[in-house]
Amino acid sequence: xxxxxxxxxxxxxxxxxxxxxxxxxxxxxxxxxxxxxxxxxxxxxxxxxxxxxxxxxxxxxxxxxxxxxxxxxxxxxxxxxxxxxxxxxxxxxxxxxxxxxxxxxxxxxxxxxxxxxxxxxxxxxxxxxxxxxxxxxxxxxxxxxxxxxxxxxxxxxxxxxxxxxxxxxxxxxxxxxxxxxxxxxxxxxxxxxxxxxxxxxxxxxxxxxxxxxxxxxxxxxxxxxxxxxxxxxxxxxx
Amino acid sequence: xxxxxxxxxxxxxxxxxxxxxxxxxxxxxxxxxxxxxxxxxxxxxxxxxxxxxxxxxxxxxxxxxxxxxxxxxxxxxxxxxxxxxxxxxxxxxxxxxxxxxxxxxxxxxxxxxxxxxxxxxxxxxxxxxxxxxxxxxxxxxxxxxxxxxxxxxxxxxxxxxxxxxxxxxxxxxxxxxxxxxxxxxxxxxxxxxxxxxxxxxxxxxxxxxxxxxxxxxxxxx
Numbered sequence: 001x002x003x004x005x006x007x008x009x010x011x012x013x014x015x016x017x018x019x020x021x022x023x024x025x026x027x028x029x030x031x032x033x034x035x036x037x038x039x040x041x042x043x044x045x046x047x048x049x050x051x052x053x054x055x056x057x058x059x060x061x062x063x064x065x066x067x068x069x070x071x072x073x074x075x076x077x078x079x080x081x082x083x084x085x086x087x088x089x090x091x092x093x094x095x096x097x098x099x100x101x102x103x104x105x106x107x108x109x110x111x112x113x114x115x116x117x118x119x120x121x122x123x124x125x126x127x128x129x130x131x132x133x134x135x136x137x138x139x140x141x142x143x144x145x146x147x148x149x150x151x152x153x154x155x156x157x158x159x160x161x162x163x164x165x166x167x168x169x170x171x172x173x174x175x176x177x178x179x180x181x182x183x184x185x186x187x188x189x190x191x192x193x194x195x196x197x198x199x200x201x202x203x204x205x206x207x208x209x210x211x212x213x214x215x216x217x218x219x220x221x222x223x224x225x226x227x228x229x230x231x232x233x234x235x236x237x238x
Numbered sequence: 239x240x241x242x243x244x245x246x247x248x249x250x251x252x253x254x255x256x257x258x259x260x261x262x263x264x265x266x267x268x269x270x271x272x273x274x275x276x277x278x279x280x281x282x283x284x285x286x287x288x289x290x291x292x293x294x295x296x297x298x299x300x301x302x303x304x305x306x307x308x309x310x311x312x313x314x315x316x317x318x319x320x321x322x323x324x325x326x327x328x329x330x331x332x333x334x335x336x337x338x339x340x341x342x343x344x345x346x347x348x349x350x351x352x353x354x355x356x357x358x359x360x361x362x363x364x365x366x367x368x369x370x371x372x373x374x375x376x377x378x379x380x381x382x383x384x385x386x387x388x389x390x391x392x393x394x395x396x397x398x399x400x401x402x403x404x405x406x407x408x409x410x411x412x413x414x415x416x417x418x419x420x421x422x423x424x425x426x427x428x429x430x431x432x433x434x435x436x437x438x439x440x441x442x443x444x445x446x447x448x449x450x451x452x453x454x455x456x457x458x459x
Contacts, residue, residue, distance in 0.1 A: 068327065080326035081327070
């Protein structure tokens with residue numbers, strides 16, 4: 001157990017958020033004990049607003065009461081604050097680190113927005129185009145997997161690393177989107193590496209206890225849509 | 239002796255400038271390769287096939303793209319004059335402000351200068367909120383990085399130099415000395431650095447560049 005006496009770690013979040021999931025997986029990888037502070041839906045707590053005044057968003061990690069914001073910054077912080085615990089989340093070599101950071105950035109700056117765009121499409125034509133964008137992005141990651149994994153089971157090699165966390169957090173919502181759109185995003189034949197990786201990721205010790213089941217996410221999305229009379233919640237709404 | 243470090247850049251591009259500044263602060267010799275962004279070289283497209291943009295750093299023939307990532311690589315590869323603190327929490331805070339600059343602040347500043355009417359008013363409001371946050375962050379500090387220029391200062395270099403030019407071209411005022419005294423003082427301190435001035439594009443030339451661009455946009459309407 002990496003949490004020593006007097007170390008106080010809390011995570012402000014919500015169970016459906018893939019960004020919150022990133023922080024939870026990182027903490028689990030390092031064996032860090034933490035208190036999960038679930039935000040009430042539709043309402044931001046005083047604590048959250050004080051801890052993240054700039055964006056007012058989850059996740060926020062509180063370590064000795066001091067906040068760290070932005071999911072991948074939290075992941076990197078967990079890696080640096082508990083260097084001896086678990087396994088390194090980012091590789092040691094500066095060039096390899098740059099590659100991992102590049103693909104995590106790609107996921108946040110390009111892939112995730114293309115997924116959000118898809119969830120907002122109104123016409124069949126728009127849906128097909130938007131789905132195509134998501135698949136094109138995943139194809140790049142299929143290629144990147146080959147380069148980063150060095151023949152092993154994860155982007156991080158032997159074990160889950162930075163890019164695994166950045167991408168894997170979306171797998172639950174991806175399954176929901178596959179059901180609602182009828183599009184297969186990670187096709188075993190077209191993206192065998194990602195397909196194999198996705199199964200391994202979801203089965204990992206650090207992930208399976210905290211990753212919500214797609215059915216639960218789907219029910220959550222339906223409830224939100226019904227109460228807001230808006231398109232289903234996507235990962236950008238937290 | 240072959241130069242190990244090359245920077246694909248475009249003159250006047252503030253993201254390219256970040257990379258050159260970081261290398262100069264650390265005393266790293268490099269060769270710059272000028273890119274015409276309207277006619278990108280095959281080399282650039284090979285080295286950055288995903289985004290096809292400058293800057294790209296080439297070290298021992300290996301390419302790294304995206305300016306903030308390049309800054310992290312430079313910090314990890316050359317230890318002189320660190321641009322990130324040692325403490326993990328302070329590092330996280332620095333990374334937060336770098337992302338804030340790229341995701342919110344610089345976008346709002348840039349768009350304030352290139353839009354009109356209500357759209358412009360909205361961007362200007364956002365820009366002012368962003369500048370206010372940076373103003374607060376600077377309280378009691380000479381630089382965002384403390385006593386010396388750090389990664390956030392490097393990321394914010396377009397505020398110190400490009401913003402004034404854009405304000406002039408657009409005929410607007412954003413960085414008001416009365417509202418943002420810390421930021422204005424920071425600009426002065428930042429521009430005193432030798433490394434900063436060595437590769438900063440001349441103001442007059444930047445002005446001409448952006449004025450031409452503005453005219454080109456206006457003539458299309």
